[in-house]
Amino acid sequence: MARIEPDRAALQIAHGLLRSTWSLDAMLKVPSLKVVLYTTARRHMKRRDRFDPKKMQANDND
Numbered sequence: 001m002a003r004i005e006p007d008r009a010a011l012q013i014a015h016g017l018l019r020s021t022w023s024l025d026a027m028l029k030v031p032s033l034k035v036v037l038y039t040t041a042r043r044h045m046k047r048r049d050r051f052d053p054k055k056m057q058a059n060d061n062d
Contacts, residue, residue: 006041014040 006014014037015024027033 004042006038006045010041010045011037013044
């Protein structure tokens with residue numbers, strides 16, 4: 001199974017969630033911080049995909 005590469009928006013949100021004093025680009029240059037940032041961004045992307053506003057507007061509860 002291929003890993004999902006997070007987009008820039010997910011990386012920026014993950015950077016905010018981590019509350020780091022480092023800039024996003026500086027974190028991407030350090031390998032260990034890059035792994036943490038990508039993991040957090042992937043987790044955010046999974047949560048983002050679960051939310052469906054059209055389904056909520058239609059009141060379609062599964």
